Amino acid sequence: MTKRRRPAGGGGGAQAQAASAARGRAQAAAAGPPTIDHLPLPDVGAVSRATGRFVVDEARARRDANAALARIDFSKRDIMLWVPATDGHAIDSYFQRAHDFATTRAGDVSLSVVDYVSTWELRQSCPTGIATLKLVLAGIRERLGADLRHHDVTIGGMSQGAWIVGEVMADPKYADFVKRAALMGHPWLAAHQYNSGQDRRVRVVNNPDDQVTLPVVGSAADGLDSMAAVHMGRLSSSLALLARTIAKNPIHGWLLAKSYTYTWPLFKGLWQDQHNYDNDMVRGYVYLETGAYVPSQKQFYGSLD
Structure with a gap:
């Protein structure tokens, strides 16, 4: 892919807007990392199809959200977040590789991980992760303010990470400005599903025999x-x-x-x-970065419009 060039002439307004956005990014970068200590704890919502008690570790959610915000490079035009699978605490290596070899505008994208509890204590890990990601988005909104419209914010997630991303995307209070989301191995147990194009921003890739995705x-x-x-x-x-x-x-x-x-x-x-999505990470990254998605032979859900 090649970058589109703006036609010469008649671009004064666009150039001024771009210059203003660049100044805003520079000011945001110079301000240092934001914090969410003063923000209220988000309501995590239903969390799962499963009933029973779900518990949020507020201290952990706030600590992880502050750490995630500190990892974001606000001098970049766009912000891409990755929420890892259970027991993961870093960006998926295949997803990172896709970013490193991106042929479009990877240099304009801040890719960082949103770390969270990430354990099999799902009744505590998942809701705490949801609270963490919502706090991160609230911090991004507060930090960028009116300049937010000049940024694309996108989120990818795998397994429990996909579960967390899906629940956050269902809450417009926090995710209304998120441009796109990619869910790899999205659990059937999640409260919100996107298999029928429920949200045009969200793409789901599930392997046919992935136990996590089956009813x-x-x-x-x-x-x-x-x-x-x-x-x-x-x-x-x-x-x-x-x-x-x-x-x-x-x-x-x-x-x-x-x-x-x-x-x-x-x-x-x-x-x-069947719960391995290494070969789909490039596809997911390109979708988040460009909005283009080429389905594989695997299950694909979501509108292609």
């Missing part, structure tokens, strides 16, 4: 708590819960058992991890 039959709360119990090694104390959930969801039991073999030498190459 849960019966109690969604049982499904959520069973998944957390398995990944946290609480099998002995959760046998009744697991038996109840797997009895209604045998496909989940099979896919879960199969997932444990992905790293076994005997099974290497026999089947692939």
Whole structure:
């Protein structure tokens, strides 16, 4: 891709606007990182299809939001945020590589991570992550003020990170100015889904046999708590819960058992991890940066308009 050149002549107003925007970015960069200590804690909303208690760690959300804001380069024209998957605390390496090799305007984009709790304690990690991202967006809005209209703010997320991004995108109080969002491996358990073009800004990429993206039959709360119990090694104390959930969801039991073999030498190459989106990261990055999206053979959801 090549950058579009503005036709010569008749561009005085546009040039003045660009110069004003550049001055605003320089002033924002010189002001130092913003903080959100004075902002109220956001309402995280429904969080999940699963019922039950969800808890926000306010101190952690504020600490992570301040750290995320400090990582943003406000001298750049655009801001791109990445929310990692469970147990991740950095930008996905394939997503970062796409940014590094971007052929359009990567030099004008500040790409940074929004770190959060990111554990399998989903009833605490996910809502705290939602609060964190909302505080980050509130900080961006406050920092840029009227100059916000000169910036594209975009967000990408993977797995639990995609869950968090999707819930935040559903709240116009915080995400009304977000230009685009890309969700990789978006969990079915999330309260808000985007499989039918519910939000023209949001694109979802889900592998057909990705357990995380498949519906849960019966109690969604049982499904959520069973998944957390398995990944946290609480099998002995959760046998009744697991038996109840797997009895209604045998496909989940099979896919879960199969997932444990992905790293076994005997099974290497026999089947692939369906919750792996390495090969889709370039596609997601290009969509966030340019608005262009080319679907693969995988499930693709969202309007292409």
